Amino acid sequence: MFALSNLAELIERHVYDNIDTYWDEAETYSTITLSTVSDEFVTSDSGVEKRGKKFVASEAKGIYVWAHNGTILYVGKTDSETQTIHKRQKQHRDSFEMKITSESSGRKYREYMKENDLQIMDVVVKYINTEKFNIGGMAELLEAATIKSYKPKLNREVKGRGSR
Numbered sequence: 001m002f003a004l005s006n007l008a009e010l011i012e013r014h015v016y017d018n019i020d021t022y023w024d025e026a027e028t029y030s031t032i033t034l035s036t037v038s039d040e041f042v043t044s045d046s047g048v049e050k051r052g053k054k055f056v057a058s059e060a061k062g063i064y065v066w067a068h069n070g071t072i073l074y075v076g077k078t079d080s081e082t083q084t085i086h087k088r089q090k091q092h093r094d095s096f097e098m099k100i101t102s103e104s105s106g107r108k109y110r111e112y113m114k115e116n117d118l119q120i121m122d123v124v125v126k127y128i129n130t131e132k133f134n135i136g137g138m139a140e141l142l143e144a145a146t147i148k149s150y151k152p153k154l155n156r157e158v159k160g161r162g163s164r
Helices: 002-017 019-024 085-096 105-115 138-150
Strands: 027-035 042-046 062-068 071-077 120-129
Touching: 002 019, 002 138, 019 120, 019 138, 027 085, 042 085, 062 085, 062 138, 071 105, 071 138, 085 105, 085 120, 105 120
Parallel strands: none
Antiparallel strands: 027 042, 027 120, 062 071, 062 120
């Protein structure tokens, strides 16, 4: 078991040490504008890449980050066979606009904006399509390393920060 334990530590350390490089190479999904003007919650997308009539990220699965002014606020991943990066971003936007209540991310963003006295906030969404590498557990490993490295304020895994 010692050799396997060492292997796990080696892999984790390598991923953690290179996490900035992985996110530098990540695909940009879009910039999403969150707005709380007049007590209405509105979102808009700019730059969602399409290939023909399909969104490029409509087939991508893996992990993504939401960043504001270069600071990663949230790290997430797709969590099922049918969920894609594109569908997951729609859930976040719908949650912010209070179209769905089963998702808590929208509430976290509204609270963050209020705490920081922001009426409009642009977030850049980047993603890594881990499915194209066909390595089991890759999304979970990258998600954990990203959270450990960046300590995003809106993730519940970050003690004292994301448990809003």
